[in-house]
Amino acid sequence: MKATFADKFWTYAILLTLAVFVILPLSIAVSQSFMTNAEVNDWPPKLVPSSPNLDAFERVLTQQDMRLDLWLRNSLIAATGYTLAVLVLCAPAAYAFARLRFPGNNLLFGFLLITIMIPPQITLIPNYLLMRDLQWLDTMNALIFPGAANVFGVFLLRQFFMTIPSELEEAAVLDGAGYFQRFWYVILPLSTNAMVALSIFVFLGHYNDLFWPFIVTNSLETRTLPVGLAILNSAYAGQFRPTVLAGAVLSSIPILIVYIIFQRRITEGVMLTGGLAGR
Amino acid sequence: MSQTTDTITESKKRNSRLPPISLKMREVIAAYAFIAPFFLFFLIFVVRAVIVAVRMSFYEWHILRPSRPFIEFQNYLELINDDVWWVALQNTLIFTVITVIGTTVVGLLAAVALIRPVRGQGFFRVLLYMPSLLSVGALGLIWVWLLNNQFGVINYFLSFIGLGPYNWLGDPNLVLPALSLTTIWWGFGFPMLIFIAGLQGIPEQLYEAARIDGANARQIFFRITLPLLRPTILFVTVTGVISHFQVYGQPFIMTAGGPGRSSYTVIFYLYQVAWTSFRMGYGAAVAVVIAFIMAAMTTVQFFFFSERVEF
Numbered sequence: 204m205k206a207t208f209a210d211k212f213w214t215y216a217i218l219l220t221l222a223v224f225v226i227l228p229l230s231i232a233v234s235q236s237f238m239t240n241a242e243v244n245d246w247p248p249k250l251v252p253s254s255p256n257l258d259a260f261e262r263v264l265t266q267q268d269m270r271l272d273l274w275l276r277n278s279l280i281a282a283t284g285y286t287l288a289v290l291v292l293c294a295p296a297a298y299a300f301a302r303l304r305f306p307g308n309n310l311l312f313g314f315l316l317i318t319i320m321i322p323p324q325i326t327l328i329p330n331y332l333l334m335r336d337l338q339w340l341d342t343m344n345a346l347i348f349p350g351a352a353n354v355f356g357v358f359l360l361r362q363f364f365m366t367i368p369s370e371l372e373e374a375a376v377l378d379g380a381g382y383f384q385r386f387w388y389v390i391l392p393l394s395t396n397a398m399v400a401l402s403i404f405v406f407l408g409h410y411n412d413l414f415w416p417f418i419v420t421n422s423l424e425t426r427t428l429p430v431g432l433a434i435l436n437s438a439y440a441g442q443f444r445p446t447v448l449a450g451a452v453l454s455s456i457p458i459l460i461v462y463i464i465f466q467r468r469i470t471e472g473v474m475l476t477g478g479l480a481g482r
Numbered sequence: 483m484s485q486t487t488d489t490i491t492e493s494k495k496r497n498s499r500l501p502p503i504s505l506k507m508r509e510v511i512a513a514y515a516f517i518a519p520f521f522l523f524f525l526i527f528v529v530r531a532v533i534v535a536v537r538m539s540f541y542e543w544h545i546l547r548p549s550r551p552f553i554e555f556q557n558y559l560e561l562i563n564d565d566v567w568w569v570a571l572q573n574t575l576i577f578t579v580i581t582v583i584g585t586t587v588v589g590l591l592a593a594v595a596l597i598r599p600v601r602g603q604g605f606f607r608v609l610l611y612m613p614s615l616l617s618v619g620a621l622g623l624i625w626v627w628l629l630n631n632q633f634g635v636i637n638y639f640l641s642f643i644g645l646g647p648y649n650w651l652g653d654p655n656l657v658l659p660a661l662s663l664t665t666i667w668w669g670f671g672f673p674m675l676i677f678i679a680g681l682q683g684i685p686e687q688l689y690e691a692a693r694i695d696g697a698n699a700r701q702i703f704f705r706i707t708l709p710l711l712r713p714t715i716l717f718v719t720v721t722g723v724i725s726h727f728q729v730y731g732q733p734f735i736m737t738a739g740g741p742g743r744s745s746y747t748v749i750f751y752l753y754q755v756a757w758t759s760f761r762m763g764y765g766a767a768v769a770v771v772i773a774f775i776m777a778a779m780t781t782v783q784f785f786f787f788s789e790r791v792e793f
Binding site: 209210211213214215217218221222224225226227228229231232235243244245246247248250291292293295296298299300303304305306308311315318320321322324325326327328329330331332333348349350351352354357381382383386407410411413414418428429430431432433435436437440444447448450451452454455458459462463466469470473474 | 506508509510512513514516517519520521523524526527528529530531532534535538588591592594595596598600602606607608609610611612613615616617618619620622623624625626627628632633634635638641667672675676678679699724728730731734735738749752753756757762765766769770772773776777780781
């Protein structure tokens with residue numbers, strides 16, 4: 204399709220408007236994190252600091268009750284652990300549902316599909332009490348295991364495994380491969396795209412979760428980044444606005460670096476995940 | 483089909499050693515071994531939890547009190563007469579409607595522009611998805627300041643065109659639209675990517691045929707693109723309603739439910755009941771009702787859009 208002039212004009216008009224809509228809040232937050240406490244309270248608001256300084260960054264990194272380093276580490280470990288747990292639990296189950304014949308295959312899978320309709324909030328209170336009884340409160344276990352049986356993950360991977368031609372597996376069968384070997388050496392290597400897409404999806408979902416980490420952690424050292432930022436905001440918003448913004452900026456840098464490196468994989472992963480789920 | 487050929491090839495190979503029945507059994511055993519770890523976790527953290535939640539909702543279950551009497555439907559009756567609950571539900575519905583419409587429209591607009599073959603397409607796609615990657619913590623911290631009534635940049639920009647100043651997060655009538663705006667900024671990336679995938683799936687011949695018949699851009703959009711995007715719109719709105727109905731972080735960080743209770747949402751209220759008042763039984767009832775509402779909304783929406791489109 205060739206783009207006409209009018210077509211191009213409207214396309215750029217929309218894209219530039221949206222780009223400004225997206226960039227403006229980010230750039231203002233970055234810019235104000237380099238200002239002094241007094242400067243952010245000027246009217247009219249300054250969009251660029253008159254003399255950029257790093258006070259806010261210094262404060263957010265040295266303050267006793269702020270542990271961005273620990274919170275970031277906790278978030279990364281918890282989200283990585285959770286993602287691995289989801290893959291380890293969901294991929295074999297998805298393989299069985301996609302390829303193996305066993306009594307109850309359709310029944311169990313249908314049951315799982317129905318449970319997608321059940322919102323996770325209903326499980327919060329019982330699972331919180333279970334964490335308490337297991338003495339898992341304030342530990343990584345509470346952040347990793349309760350949501351690991353991800354039905355969506357089974358559904359997504361099953362859909363994908365079903366598109367892999369069964370001839371490939373038959374060749375492995377002729378070579379004497381058992382079920383696990385077929386799964387491990389044939390199916391998984393052909394499914395890296397789907398696995399990466401699912402990983403990105405569950406990783407980001409977990410990394411950004413606030414509610415569950417907020418209720419199952421309660422000491423400064425075990426908080427995750429979103430919880431820590433929420434606390435930072437309630438403690439410092441009044442007087443130290445640049446400090447709070449510096450916290451927001453610093454905490455976003457790692458994920459944005461990952462995004463810029465893997466942007467194609469991430470956007471395509473989201474499309475693949477959404478596309479498969481939408482079927 | 484695939485499984486049949488599978489089994490046949492396999493039985494041919496092993497017939498000499500093992501009777502066929504054992505092969506079938508092997509497959510069954512393997513299958514259960516593959517699903518067992520998943521179902522172990524699923525039973526503990528989902529099935530058990532749902533059953534316990536429903537059961538708890540019939541009890542007066544306070545975390546600090548040892549006695550937990552069975553009170554039949556008292557929790558549910560209390561909920562029906564609970565003004566705060568109704569306020570929270572109404573707020574959540576308003577927020578969800580505005581946010582889902584907003585993210586869908588902005589996402590569709592962005593997607594329509596992004597599939598045009600123009601320079602910088604890749605750059606814009608990367609840029610426009612960027613807000614979706616921020617954590618709700620960073621999002622809240624950034625926007626609570628932008629929306630500040632005294633020093634916020636949004637009021638500053640509005641003053642150029644003679645509007646404001648508005649007390650976005652302090653005015654009961656503005657707080658939900660303000661939180662929606664924040665969430666639209668944050669959340670339009672997902673619908674955008676799904677719409678891009680949907681738009682790429684529409685065959686180019688349909689557009690060409692329409693152009694040959696003399697259709698203009700607007701007719702093409704409303705007569706071809708939109709109808710063919712129906713399944714995608716269904717998916718985007720269903721997932722949007724489900725995720726935005728669960729809104730919690732934005733009011734928690736940006737307004738603490740205020741002013742008054744103007745930005746209480748149902749999940750925010752669930753938190754208050756269960757983890758501030760420690761009324762776990764009543765909280766379980768709130769959670770059960772939230773679950774029913776979400777399941778009902780999903781079902782309704784599904785039937786509304788269920789007509790499938792074939793190219």
